[in-house]
Amino acid sequence: MVIGRLTSEIGRGVSDLGEAMSLSDPVVRLGVTGLARAGKTVFITGLVANLLNRGRMPGLRAVSQGLIEGVWLQPQPDDTVPRFDFEAHLAALTGDDPRWPQSTRSVSELRLSFRVARHGMLAGMLGGFRGPRRLHLDIVDYPGEWLLDLGLMDKSYAAWSAEVLDRIERRREAADYLARIAGLDAAAPLDETVARGLAEGFTAYLQAARNAGYYDCTPGRFLMPGELAGSPVLTFGPLPQAEARRGSLYAEMARRFDAYRREVVRPFFRDHFARIDRQVVLVDALGAIHSGPQAVEDLRRAMTEILAAFRPGRNDFLTRILQGRRVERILFAATKADHLHHTQHPRLTAFLEALLQDARARADFAGARTAAMSIAALRATVEEALSHDGRSVDAVRGRLLDSGRQAALYPGALPEDPMRLLSPAREGAECWLDADYRVMNFAPARMTLRAGEGPPHIRLDRAAEFLFGDRLMGE
Structure with a gap:
């Protein structure tokens, strides 16, 4: 019995060593988290759907260069972790009466496997001996509130x-x-x-x-x-x-x-956080702006706490459990970008960058790449021009969540300088003095998808490229 146990442990060690030496299929563990209403479930569902059907993913290099030969779902490797219910969530988003899926309230996981053609000089050297390579993407969904618990x-x-x-x-x-x-x-x-x-x-x-x-x-x-x-x-x-x-x-x-x-x-x-290779943190920045200065300041403090989880050198507890491992890439994504006209997306991204600036300045990411981006994992609106006070304004139109009727919305223009939002927030202002930022709750739009297309989105392909595009390219 002892010999059997030792043999099993040696076998696992050989397997781990083989993966480290690229003798077996490599695995990327992608952590997905966000605070309440940030849209984790929709992000994972939209990402997986668009990786299975890649017609809307030109920003992912492995797609644009035609290297991905196949993608399929597989059972996740962690038998004690609930499976992310991708099929039910996708059915909710794309059915005859589309609706937002129920949010996940615990850790869940899903594995996607890629078959990718070899390319470049190495492909020429190995072409006669080896076929396409495989890569596994393990997506780990966990609540942002649990990440905030690190501060305890x-x-x-x-x-x-x-x-x-x-x-x-x-x-x-x-x-x-x-x-x-x-x-x-x-x-x-x-x-x-x-x-x-x-x-x-x-x-x-x-x-x-x-x-x-x-x-x-x-x-x-x-x-x-x-x-x-x-x-x-x-x-x-x-x-x-x-x-x-x-x-x-x-x-x-x-x-x-x-x-x-x-x-x-x-x-x-x-058991979960210490094993993550790449991380996306979803932020409902528009919701905070809509709620007012106090919500913005509260979000800034929360993001500072979240960033503490990626500074193990500053935390003895994390240093012990991570044992030298660190997240390689971290994407901070402002969700619900489809609630704004695309001309305002750079301002939303600039606000997110400013929101994170203090915390990032104090962070020691030890080589981890970070980026900020405005995205919509499932686009629920279309853009149009409205007449407002005798001038044309850029608006969005969608199906309202509470009534189901179509409505066009001009949410107000975000300031070019994000400090016009952050300064009142830090000073404890009760409300915005010179602007009114409105955010409507839109339901998913009814859609008809063509063969090979995933649901419409905004910059989901660019998010995927940053998070794991290099691994698909064999870099």
């Missing part, structure tokens, strides 16, 4: 509680929770009913805050508990500083906070 690893319960309570004291969504803890004796002996009520109240606040457009909604598993629902590891909430006497409510809340970091956060980074 370097905090004590007391520090986390103080930070959260200070941040939410002026938010009306937190009024019920703040009233619940007002006058509470946290040094009193633990009462499980009280603890459960606090956890439920804090979860209700997080849900309301996310619905209101806030992004700092952690711990992430409170919103997506899965199999942990009702467990002690999710039964805590922030409390004002109190004496942590043994058996007290405060001491037990601190113990459960530590258990959450140890039993929930650490395994996610060890």
Whole structure:
């Protein structure tokens, strides 16, 4: 039995070594994350559909040069991770009554395999001996809220509680929770009913805050508990500083906070995040602008926290679990670009760049390539000109999500200088003083796809080229 186990371990080692030496099919693990409403499910569905049918992917070099001979779905290698339900999501987007699919609320995975023709000098040397090569793309979908949980690893319960309570004291969504803890004796002996009520109240606040457009909604598993629902590891909430006497409510809340970091956060980074090669972070920048300056500032802080996950040298916990591995490429993508006329896309990208500037300046990516881009994984609108105040303005038209009727929208022009948005946000402004930015919720458009075409999109091919185009080219 021991010999068999050793043989198995040696076999796995040989397999890993073979892959490292390109003796077996190489694998690229692409992480896809984003905060609420960023469109992860649509991004993955649109990407896979357009890789299977590549008629709308000219920006992917391997497509434009005719090197991809075939693409197919395969069972994912991780048997304990749920499969991303691509077929159901695609059916929702492209059916007779198209609708946005349900968002995924946990880690899921999908594998695409490519058969790619060899090219260049190496193809001439090996052409008589070897046929096309294969590449596997493993797409790993995980909630951005879980990535934000990384910030908990370097905090004590007391520090986390103080930070959260200070941040939410002026938010009306937190009024019920703040009233619940007002006058509470946290040094009193633990009462499980009280603890459960606090956890439920804090979860209700997080849900309301996310619905209101806030992004700092952690711990992430409170919103997506899965199999942990009702467990002690999710039964805590922030409390004002109190004496942590043994058996007290405060001491037990601190113990459960530590258990959450140890039993929930650490395994996610060890088992999933540490294995990612390329990463795309989806950002609903337009939604934040629409919600106002406070939402923009909240998004900026959230993106700073997310970027911390890609700086393992600054975090002892990450340094230990990554063991020298780092994400090679990171794409920050502003989604829903189809809500704007294409002439405004450069301004949306510039806003995203500015949003990330401070955090990126402090980041040590150690050679990782980064880029920012405005995309729409599934285009739901068409462009047209409208007459507004006696002049022609660039607008978009689509099917409204709430009523199903067609409507044209001029959302307002984004400023050329993104600091006109970021400065009021940092200064705590209540609203935009000189502009009104409107974002409508569009439903997917009814479409008829020709043979070989995936759903319409904006720059999905360029996103794919940045993320893994080099690997398809054998570079």
